[in-house]
Amino acid sequence: MMPLKTWSLLPLALATMGCVSMAPRYHTPEPPVPKAWPEGPSYKAVAGTPGPAATDIAWQDFFVDPGLRKVLDLAxxxxxxxxxxxxxTEKARAYYRIQRADLLPKVNAFAQGTKQRLPASVSGTGQSIVVEQDSVGVGISAWELDFFGRVRSLKNQALEQYLASEQARNSAQVSLLAEVANVYFALAADRDSLKLAQDTLVNQEAAYKLVHRRFEVGASSELDSYRAQVSVETARGDVARYTRTVAMDENALRLLVGAPVPVEWLPEALGTVPSLKEVAPGLPSETLTRRPDILMAENQLKAANANIGAARAAFFPRIALTTNVGTMGSELSGLFKSGSYAWAFSPQIVLPIFDTGARRANLKVANANRDIYLAQYEKAIQVAFREVADALATRGTLDEQLAAQEALTQALEGTYRLAQARYTAGIDGYLGVLDAQRSLYAAQQGLIAVRQAKLGNLISLYKVLGGGWNTAEPAQAAQAAPTTPAANPAKGDPAS
Structure with a gap:
């Protein structure tokens, strides 16, 4: 027989031996998108846009408005x-710790006692006897020696799932920052629209009084009086509508933030909000692979790849060790006395022979899951490419649209002034004034919408380029939000 010292050193020797991994060698798939962003008239304004990459800009640096920073921090x-x-993420990290613990033996202390009566027919002495046995010891229970990498593959799968959950949290932060900022600017734009509607109502009421007085003295027709009244009621309806919209924006902001937002943090108007920082699109191969949703998809692909290793290892024998050392006696008082030392060593090997194809089907499932996650990873990259291309196309045309809208508004302001002057002089009827006023009002509302769209596009571009999840805080950003740090495999084991 093997000497006791050899048996006692065997588990340690086996634990230090390397195991064979059955998982396929992982290679990062090639991105199924062009190597450059689209080109054309829509993208001329953003070609070669200077500035740092979005992932290199902390959100505190991108959102420069102090009030918005406080709202985002609160959210x-x-x-x-x-x-x-x-x-x-914390749950996935705990699950990874559980899987990692299976690589090492679990040492347990135990104490047990048994007392039983054996009848004369089985006692061996011809008389009934009472047998008592007590034992105390420590040992290892059913520790699997991972020769074929099954346990290690499960551990790697749990690690990648944890990293995927970490990236999911980062992606949720990116979406939250963008959504809060969009609602913040929508509130500012709707307050501008409300102010415009209130000013229009005041002007239309004054115009109606003038037209109605002219009608009373016979200088204007009754039709002009009714037309002026229509403008008043339309403006009054817009005031009510934008008052409701502003309240709904505030409610939406409170829901996103998850807490009451101080009034002094809210924007008064769109013109009082500082512009956002410009970001450079970079190359698709560099930009898209840094987005947290794509990193999450790749972690899920790696987890599925590791699961194939566990499914393959199930075809090979499993070797488990159970061992313990301690003291044993026929009486409790006899424990720890000379000669009571006891040990046990129980290796076990299980060789799968026939399971009606369950293991082979499980391997097919693992391979199918890997192919599914590969397709999802590739689709995530394609969706991201489309989102960035759309944002760049919008960015490339918004400046021209904004300039045209500003020129249109200025032209309609002049038209409205001239129409009023001609009506006052009795040259034209009130219909010309009414048409000019409606056109000017629509142009002013359109100008507010385009200004909001420009800010929203900058937010969208920052988001789709992968910005907003980096928790590195600049020195000037005081009181930043405490968030869970992003997992980085290069920094070591998350369970350590």
Missing amino acids: LRNNRDLRIAALN
Whole structure:
């Protein structure tokens, strides 16, 4: 027989031996998108746009408005969806710790006692006897020696799932920042529209009084009086509509933030909000692979790849060790006495022979899952490419659209002034004034919408280029939100 010292050193020797991994060698798939962004008239304004990459700009540097920074900081600390994503990350991290622990033996202390009566027919002495046995010891219970990498593959799968959950949390933060900022600017734009509607109502009421007085003295027709009244009621309806919209914007902002937002943090008007920082699109191969949703898809692909290793290893024998050392006696008082030392060593090998094809089917499932996650990873890149291309196309045309809208508004202001002057002089009827006023009002509303769209496009471009999840905080950003740090495999084991 093998000497006791050899048996006692065997588990340590086996634990230090390397295991064979059955998982396929992982290679990052080539992105199924062009190597450059689209070109054409829509993209001329953004070709060679200077500035740092979006992923290199912390959100505190991109959103320069102090009030918006405070609102975003409050949202990162209180938004319930982001909190759920962080808790899911903690759950995945704990599950990874469980899987990693299976690589090492579990040492347990035990104490047990048995007392039983054996009848005369089985006692061997011809008389009934009472047998008592007590034992105390420590040992290892059913520790699997991972020769074929099954346990290690499961551990790697759990690690990649944890990293995927971390990237899901980062992606949730990016979406939250963009959504809060968009609602913040929508509130500013709607307050501008409300102010415009209120000013228009005041002007239309004054015009109606003038036209109605002219009608009373016979200088104007009754039709002109009714037309002026229509303008008053239209403006009054717009005031009510934008008052409601502003309240709904505030409600939406409170829901996203997850807490009441101080009034002094809210924007008064769109013109009072500082512009956002410009970002450079970079190359698709550099930009898209840094987005957290794409990193999450790749982690899920790696997890599925590791699961194939576990499914393959199931075809090979499993070797488990159970061992313990301690003291044993026929009486409790006899424990720890000389000669009571006891040990046990129980290796076990299980060789699968026939399981009606369950293991082979499980391997097919693992391979199919890997192919599914590969397709999802490639689709995530394609969707990201389309989102960036759309944002760049919008960015390339918005400046020209904004300039045209400003020129249109100025031209209609002049038209409205001349129409009023001609009506006052009795040259034209009030219909010309009414048409000019309606056109000017629509142009002013359109100008507000284009200015909001420009800010929204900058936010969208920052988001789709992967900005907003980097938690590195600039020195000038005080009191930034405490968030879960992003996982980086290069920094070591997340469970350590």
